[in-house]
Amino acid sequence: MNQRAAVDVKAWIDTRAISPYQWLVLALCSLIILFDGYDAAVMGFIAPALSQDWSLAPAQMGLILGAAMFGVALGALVAGPYSDRLGRKRVLLVSIASFGLFSVLCVFARNPYEMALLRFLTGLGLGAVMPNCVTLVSEYMPERRRGLLITLMYCGFNIGSGAGGFIAAGLLPHGGWKAVLLVGGLGPLLTLPILVWLLPESALYMVVRNHAQGSIAGVLAHMGGTFAHGTRFVLKTPAIDNKAQVLKLFSKGYAQGTLMLWLTYFMGLFVIYLLNGWLPTIMRTSGLSLEKAAVTAGLFQLGGTLGGLLVGSLMDHFQARKKVIGLFYLLGMCCLLAEGIFGFGPAVLGMLVFVSGLCVNGAQTGLQAFSPTFYPTDMRATGVSWMHGIGRSGAIISSSMGGLLLGAFPGTTSIFIVLSVPALFAALAIVNHRNAVVTPPLKPAPRLLEAPAR
Numbered sequence: 001m002n003q004r005a006a007v008d009v010k011a012w013i014d015t016r017a018i019s020p021y022q023w024l025v026l027a028l029c030s031l032i033i034l035f036d037g038y039d040a041a042v043m044g045f046i047a048p049a050l051s052q053d054w055s056l057a058p059a060q061m062g063l064i065l066g067a068a069m070f071g072v073a074l075g076a077l078v079a080g081p082y083s084d085r086l087g088r089k090r091v092l093l094v095s096i097a098s099f100g101l102f103s104v105l106c107v108f109a110r111n112p113y114e115m116a117l118l119r120f121l122t123g124l125g126l127g128a129v130m131p132n133c134v135t136l137v138s139e140y141m142p143e144r145r146r147g148l149l150i151t152l153m154y155c156g157f158n159i160g161s162g163a164g165g166f167i168a169a170g171l172l173p174h175g176g177w178k179a180v181l182l183v184g185g186l187g188p189l190l191t192l193p194i195l196v197w198l199l200p201e202s203a204l205y206m207v208v209r210n211h212a213q214g215s216i217a218g219v220l221a222h223m224g225g226t227f228a229h230g231t232r233f234v235l236k237t238p239a240i241d242n243k244a245q246v247l248k249l250f251s252k253g254y255a256q257g258t259l260m261l262w263l264t265y266f267m268g269l270f271v272i273y274l275l276n277g278w279l280p281t282i283m284r285t286s287g288l289s290l291e292k293a294a295v296t297a298g299l300f301q302l303g304g305t306l307g308g309l310l311v312g313s314l315m316d317h318f319q320a321r322k323k324v325i326g327l328f329y330l331l332g333m334c335c336l337l338a339e340g341i342f343g344f345g346p347a348v349l350g351m352l353v354f355v356s357g358l359c360v361n362g363a364q365t366g367l368q369a370f371s372p373t374f375y376p377t378d379m380r381a382t383g384v385s386w387m388h389g390i391g392r393s394g395a396i397i398s399s400s401m402g403g404l405l406l407g408a409f410p411g412t413t414s415i416f417i418v419l420s421v422p423a424l425f426a427a428l429a430i431v432n433h434r435n436a437v438v439t440p441p442l443k444p445a446p447r448l449l450e451a452p453a454r
Helices: 008-012 019-054 058-086 088-108 112-140 145-196 203-208 213-224 255-285 289-318 321-341 346-374 378-408 415-432
Strands: 006-008 232-236 443-446
Touching: 006 008, 006 019, 008 019, 008 203, 008 213, 019 058, 019 088, 019 112, 019 255, 019 289, 019 321, 058 088, 058 378, 088 112, 112 145, 112 203, 112 346, 112 378, 145 289, 203 213, 203 232, 203 378, 203 415, 203 443, 213 232, 255 289, 255 321, 255 378, 255 415, 289 321, 289 415, 321 346, 321 415, 346 378, 346 415, 346 443, 378 415
Parallel strands: 006 232
Antiparallel strands: 232 443
């Protein structure tokens, strides 16, 4: 066979302008993340109504919140290696169908134990959504804009979470908590056929997994590429030991960075999910109405939308990515301390909730853009998913222990002082993250099927 021209797919993407097709991938993944964000916060918004309807104690509500987070963590741990083996798109579509279906079934729960089981099953599907969307977008976007664009996608999570507060405020007086849950399940199910049709597989993944050259050429053609007959597609990737996917995370210098990512994500989610799950209750005990408590809680996530864009822009501009993330965690810690120490009224407290959401959620969003750049393509989904899965244990603990912490630290704002500690630990962990030192040889795709001439 004659020697054919070789195209390094990553370098090709990095040197080109962003095409409309890449913007479509970003928009579709943002929509998926929006549903994820809505579901992540929905139980917090309906917690006061559900507790009143079923006469639940805080510990019983904590069981429901913790069950969902445990499912998310387990789903992420399982989905990452499968995504590196079977493809980002395939695992993502199955996950969306799963969490949409079980979200709808939650409407028919008759007691807290059935609700906890259904929320666990919903979490299994949700666990694969975020890391797969992060991985897919990171592999479609040029490196010079990756930080901003991934954080732009992740803003869908904050928008979904924040909008959930306003949707809950509108639906609770009329349809009750069941209507709020139903919206979260029907949205992804109705969107699934569009995703099957339009969402592509990662071109980088296709190279690593030796897909047909013509199939790779077809995907890149949607992005404006024109290739000669028989073009080969290659990818520069570090040499990784032939181990199980998870063991690769600790090979060739990746161990320290992997552990720091896990610790940072754990601490950040501890703060975020305790506030997601219990902030409406905290605001309710301060005298706010059910609707105003939900709106104030929504400000925490809406602040994260602005924070994510700000962090992403600063990461791309200064290239000191871990320092930018660490700075925002530190600023979030200061806001949480101010909320806990000073006896602000509802208006000022609401403003500080917004700013703390900007800082903490913004830093957590920046971590979504930072983590996939640390891992090569053949272990990227595993690395990102395991960061999510291990880190979600922070969400499990905070969701489950929220009621206990509120009881142990009486008063409306004392809990904010407690949450400033994990925010500080998150800042210290990410600043101490170290990159792996590897040698990137050229890795061609061995199956040479000819791409159509264009």
